Amino acid sequence: MQASEDRIEAEIALLKPDDHFEVLPENMAAIEWFISTDDLYIWNGPVCVGLDVKAVRDDAILSGRKTTPDDYNKLRLLGQVYADELTKKMLRAKHD
Numbered sequence: 001m002q003a004s005e006d007r008i009e010a011e012i013a014l015l016k017p018d019d020h021f022e023v024l025p026e027n028m029a030a031i032e033w034f035i036s037t038d039d040l041y042i043w044n045g046p047v048c049v050g051l052d053v054k055a056v057r058d059d060a061i062l063s064g065r066k067t068t069p070d071d072y073n074k075l076r077l078l079g080q081v082y083a084d085e086l087t088k089k090m091l092r093a094k095h096d
Helices: 005-014 025-035 053-063 069-095
Strands: 041-044 047-051
Touching: 025 069, 041 069, 047 053, 047 069
Parallel strands: none
Antiparallel strands: 041 047
16 A cells, blocks of 8 residues: 555556456455445545545435444545545646
């Protein structure tokens, strides 16, 4: 998780759309939760601020999702990385 930007970009460049990856069983609940949060991000113009944690909490309660503090911490990490990448993509597109 402490890879340099250059290393991350190099790894991303190697991926093909049909590449498969393994999700460890202990991370599956957080990954499934993350996938369901695509409409729960806060935006400030072209900048993705991050997950709306109150909306995430309310969604989890109202949907009956069983969560753990560990799953939540993993979701927050995934959400932060995703928000940063969305912002980078939006800002690049704005400058193109």
